Amino acid sequence: MKSTHESSKERIQHRRTQVAKRNSVQKAKVRLVLLYSISMGVILTIALLAIFTMNYQDQKQSKSRIFQNSVTNVYMKLSSDSIISNTWLTDIESTNRLILHITDGGSELLQWGSWVSEEERKTEVAKIENMAKDDKLSLHSRPISSKEGFWRFYQSKNENGNRYYAAAIVVPYGKQYRSAIVIQYFTKEDQAFNRLKMVFLTIEILGILSMVVLNLIYVRLIMKPVEESKRLQTEFIAAASHELKSPLAVIRTSAGAIKAVPEKSDHYIDTIGEECNRMSSLVDDLLILSSTETKTWRMSMERVELDTLLLDIYEEFLPICKEADMDLTISLPEILLPPINGDSMRIKQILSILLNNAIQHSKSVKPIQLHAYTSKHYVFIQVIDYGIGIADDEKTAVFDKFYQVDTSHHDRRNYGLGLSIAKELVKIHRGLFWLEDTKGGGCTFTIKLHKIIEN
Structure with a gap:
C-alpha cells in the first residue's frame, strides 16, 4: 500500500x-x-x-498656392482693369468656389455666381471685414500716400465647421479705391x-x-x-x-x-x-x-587513419564475439581508406556501441560485419548484423534516450543511451548516422564522415 x-x-x-x-x-x-x-x-x-504628415503638409501647401493664385488674379483685376464685369465675377466664383465681395469706389458690385446662400455670404463677408478692421485695414477708404494696395490673409470656418481661406484687399484706382473680400472653400480637398x-x-x-x-x-x-x-x-x-x-x-x-x-x-x-x-x-x-x-564536449581532432582504427576495434571485439558464440568479420577496400579529421577515441566509442548493440540483439548464425567503403568526398563505415531487426516505426525511436526495443528481455547493463550517444558523437564529427534493414533480415548502421582530400 x-x-x-x-x-x-x-x-x-x-x-x-x-x-x-x-x-x-x-x-x-x-x-x-x-x-x-x-x-x-x-x-x-x-x-x-x-x-500622413507629409500628405497633410503637401495638401496644405497646395491649398495655399491655389488660394494665393486666386487672390493674385483678383488683385491684378482690381488694380489694372477699368471695367469689372458681372460675367467675370460669375465665372471666377463658380469655377473656383469663391465668395467674392467687391466694392468699386464705395459701390458694391452684384454677384451672380455664388454657390452659397445669401445669408452665409453676408455672414462670412462681415466676419472677414471685422478681422481686417482689427488689423487696421480699412476697406472703405483709399490708401493714403501709396500707389500700391494692401491685403491680409486669414483662415476661418463657417457655422457648419467648413474651413476656408480668406483675404481682404484694398487697392488705389485713380482718385478712387477698390476693395475686395475673397473667400475660398476647399470642400472637395478637405473631404478627400x-x-x-x-x-x-x-x-x-x-x-x-x-x-x-x-x-x-x-x-x-x-x-x-x-x-x-x-x-x-x-x-x-x-x-x-x-x-x-x-x-x-x-x-x-x-x-x-x-x-x-x-x-x-x-x-x-x-x-x-x-x-x-x-x-x-x-x-x-x-x-x-x-x-x-550543450556543446561543451572537448574533442581531440587529429588525422585518423581508418584502416588502423578499424583493425584495432576488430581485434578488440573478436574475443568478445567468440565468448558470445558469434562470429565477426571485417571488410575493407583493397586500397587504403582515406584519412579523416576526428577524435580516434570517440570514433572507437561509436563503433563499440554499435558492435555491442549487434552482439546483444543479433542471435543469428551469420557473422556480424564491420564494413567500410568510400565515395568521392566521404568515407562510410557500417556495422551489419543479421538479427531480429527493428520495425520501421521504431527506426527513429531507437536513437531516443532510454529507448528499449525489447523492454521485457533487455540487458540490465543497457540503459538505452548507447545509440543516443553514438548519434551525438557522429554529429560532432559533422557526419551523418542512420539505420536501415539488412538484406535478409537484421540491422545495418551506417556512419558517413568527410574524408581528408589529399593534394
Whole structure:
C-alpha cells in the first residue's frame, strides 16, 4: 500500500510540474506576442504618421498656392482693369468656389455666381471685414500716400465647421479705391483628406491586427523547439530518475539484508558493488550526453587513419564475439581508406556501441560485419548484423534516450543511451548516422564522415 501511495504522489507531483511548465510556456508566448505586436505597432504607427504628415503638409501647401493664385488674379483685376464685369465675377466664383465681395469706389458690385446662400455670404463677408478692421485695414477708404494696395490673409470656418481661406484687399484706382473680400472653400480637398485619414486609420487597425495574428503564428513556431526541449527534458529527467531508482533500491535492500543475514554479507556486498558500477556507468553516459548537447564536449581532432582504427576495434571485439558464440568479420577496400579529421577515441566509442548493440540483439548464425567503403568526398563505415531487426516505426525511436526495443528481455547493463550517444558523437564529427534493414533480415548502421582530400 505504501509503494502504491508513493507512486500516486509521484504521479500527482509530475502532473503539477507539467501544468506549471505549460503555464510558464503560455505566459512566455503571451509576453512575446505583446512585445512583438507593440514594437511593430509603434513602428507602423510612426511610419504612417510620417506619411500622413507629409500628405497633410503637401495638401496644405497646395491649398495655399491655389488660394494665393486666386487672390493674385483678383488683385491684378482690381488694380489694372477699368471695367469689372458681372460675367467675370460669375465665372471666377463658380469655377473656383469663391465668395467674392467687391466694392468699386464705395459701390458694391452684384454677384451672380455664388454657390452659397445669401445669408452665409453676408455672414462670412462681415466676419472677414471685422478681422481686417482689427488689423487696421480699412476697406472703405483709399490708401493714403501709396500707389500700391494692401491685403491680409486669414483662415476661418463657417457655422457648419467648413474651413476656408480668406483675404481682404484694398487697392488705389485713380482718385478712387477698390476693395475686395475673397473667400475660398476647399470642400472637395478637405473631404478627400478626411477619406485619407480614414484610410490611414483602417490601415493602422488592420496592420496591428495582422501583426498580432502573424506574431501568434511566429511565436508559436519559434516556441515549438522550446516546448519540445522542455518535453524532452522532462521525459529525460523522469527516465533517468526511474533508472537510478532501480540500482538504489537494490543497494538499499542489500544493505538491509547484510544486517538481517550476516552470513550472506559477501554476496550482498558483491551485489552492491555491481549496482554501484551500473550507476557509475549510467552517470558517465548522462554526462556524455549532457556535454554533447550543450556543446561543451572537448574533442581531440587529429588525422585518423581508418584502416588502423578499424583493425584495432576488430581485434578488440573478436574475443568478445567468440565468448558470445558469434562470429565477426571485417571488410575493407583493397586500397587504403582515406584519412579523416576526428577524435580516434570517440570514433572507437561509436563503433563499440554499435558492435555491442549487434552482439546483444543479433542471435543469428551469420557473422556480424564491420564494413567500410568510400565515395568521392566521404568515407562510410557500417556495422551489419543479421538479427531480429527493428520495425520501421521504431527506426527513429531507437536513437531516443532510454529507448528499449525489447523492454521485457533487455540487458540490465543497457540503459538505452548507447545509440543516443553514438548519434551525438557522429554529429560532432559533422557526419551523418542512420539505420536501415539488412538484406535478409537484421540491422545495418551506417556512419558517413568527410574524408581528408589529399593534394
